[in-house]
Amino acid sequence: RGLRAENRVLRGLVLGASEEVFSFNSPIMREMENMAVRVARTNSTVLITGESGTGKGVVARLIHQKSLRADGPFIPVNCGAIPENLVESEFFGHTRGSFTGADKARKGLFQEADGGTIFLDEIGELPLALQVKLLHVIEHKEVRPVGSEQTRSVDVRIVAATNRDLREMVIQGKFREDLFFRLSVFHIHMPPLRERRQDISALIEFLLRRGMLRNGGNSERKILLGSGVGELLVNYAWPGNVREMENVLDRALILSDGVRITLADLPPQITKAAQQPRQDSIQSSGTLREQVRKYEADIILRAIEESGGDRRAAAQKLDIGLSSLYRKLEEFEEQKLAPEAQYGRHETGQD
Template sequence: MHVLVVDDEAANRQILSTLIARTGYSVDVAAGVKDASDKLSKGDVDVALCDIRMPDGDGIELVHKFRTSGSGIDTQFIMVTAFASMETAVEALRAGATDYIVKPINEEDILHRLAQVEVMRGLREENKALRRLVAGDRSLYKFTSPAMQEVDRLISKVAGTNSTILITGESGTGKGIAARALHEQSPRAAFPFIPVNCGAIPENLLESEFFGHTKGAFTGADKARKGLFSQADRGTLFLDEIGEMPMHLQTKLLHVIEDKQVRPLGSEQTRSVDTRIIAATNRNPEEMVKEGKFREDLYFRLSMFHIRMPPLRERGSDINGLIQHLLHSAGGTWAGEAMKLDADAHDILQSYHWPGNIRQLENVVNRANILADGGCITLADLPPEVTRHSTSPSSIGTVVAQEGGLRDQMRQVEASLIAKALSDAGGDRKDAAQRLGIGLSSLYRKLEELSDLVNTDHG
């Protein structure tokens, strides 16, 4: 993740950039609004840690420029202010900021906020990946695995009811896409589908976000605002990462589900809402109940109907179709022909356990599509974490149980083939690349990767 620190004080920039760099994030700095604007315009900043008051402009205006003015930039903003007020917070969040922090900054707090943004970005990317798989089709699943056919069956059965639904499953399994499919296949499809990440809203603004507020309910509330429940009236409210919701809000959520009434902050009157609730979590809700982190009565109310999204490792028969779809979506070609996958690489991808599920599969396929030469993706184009842990048979022999054994054998085989080609070509690398059927750039890359095994001294 690439972080931009925006602060007019050099000491603050130094302290924050050093702290962030130590965590492994790439970091850049900007001394003011103009400098930051130039760097943000490049489109490669994932999150900006931005001071609000600077000599050459206002940080909130910077947020507005890049988050709500159609710039197309997907940077997330965490605002930093020395002036803690509800008015400032609301203004920043309305402008499009993700979060805000009050000075003096606590190191643990800032790293926690950055980690939250990283998780949020990951969820958005996985949802984009999954949407690409089902683009243009209201039927979510066309997979062959029994596990996914069962999910499809459950969705079709419950979509037309008003039942609350709990979707569980690992990150990347498609919980958000399942929720959207439930909405689109329901009688509520013509009304709003409102998704909200329960862990991404600052706790002191949660009630206002969910239930709304009246004009003057707090400093900065210059006009009345509908909450999420009212915005989703007659439609669906999707509560993603429900396990991150604070206990006091869980109590109020339970009352809304049971009474179908909300009371905005600052109001003495309740309003009726007809909102369907779909919740999702990648955590074990039963364990959270046992640990006292989740209300048991709310858990039972939400899980009137439970859908478990299976991880990719339980959907072996779907993997080949997903790979072919992703290759097609990536648009990779060689001499006008679509990119192909050789048998060994296919077996590796088919047998890998995919801890990151569909998002990881998409990343691996896209990476391989970029690296591959000659119109065919091979083992050498797959990342080490995939080949190292594979249990697939390969063309070089039987499975080696030790971690890294298969990769080591493949490196030895590649090194031997390259060494022989170089020898036969008299050291001419262009000729050797042609003999191997790969591009010259690929040969140079492989020589660098196998430098400990290949002797390139050929006269």
């Protein structure tokens, strides 16, 4: 244990301090982080699911860094990027002359990950024939290189990820059920950004700091957001999730004057989305008072939705008292501006 700690210190001196870690605000992501840290202490296989760009690879690396294997290798593999005829050789290695072009023996990715973690991203793209062999590795902790009659023991922790519905693939016969059960011993789901809007503002600041540092700037100097930019970024749907946000902010940093990001620095898909009025929040009929009340109801109901139904969290987010929030909900119900079944008087279990 002392040697591991010493290795981490030496690695920090050589490579520099580790990157700043983002702190989540949303309860759903704090729970996810807690689950990742808890499973990291074990040798259990982990399946991470979620849409593209939600940060599944970041969670896989977190699991490795918090595990007893942290000083071992972390080998990320994109299963969908390897040609089908080369997957077995890439995974398990090959002997010299085992196929055309194999002029020397080569270790596979599983042997390279020995003593550490292998991260199998896009596991749903793995051919059925390789799924059988991967199941063998999980069950027997050994690999057999292509062209060899000898097996080699490997001590590897497997973390897999996918944006596909593996249960549906099992039903369709495209993914082995036994492998699915082996991989999903511990399942972590990454929710999309639109379901955890409490993280968006802080995530924007975090990615801007990291982007400035990566581009040679001073991460201590805070870049400003011009009029309307912050609101636009927070309200955008982010279909590409964190990956899309990072690309948008990196582009904006390049186009900006280094002091302030303006609307002109944002890509068309974001500015155009802002020009399309929300049908549920903008009403063209009724008196001014009625329209204002409808708009107020939309803001409050959206805050409750983004807080996962937790009214206390919604009240804190809106900077109003909990009793004020309940009073307004009662008024909305009376004026038929809110569905009673969903936003009635009863508190959630989190309250």
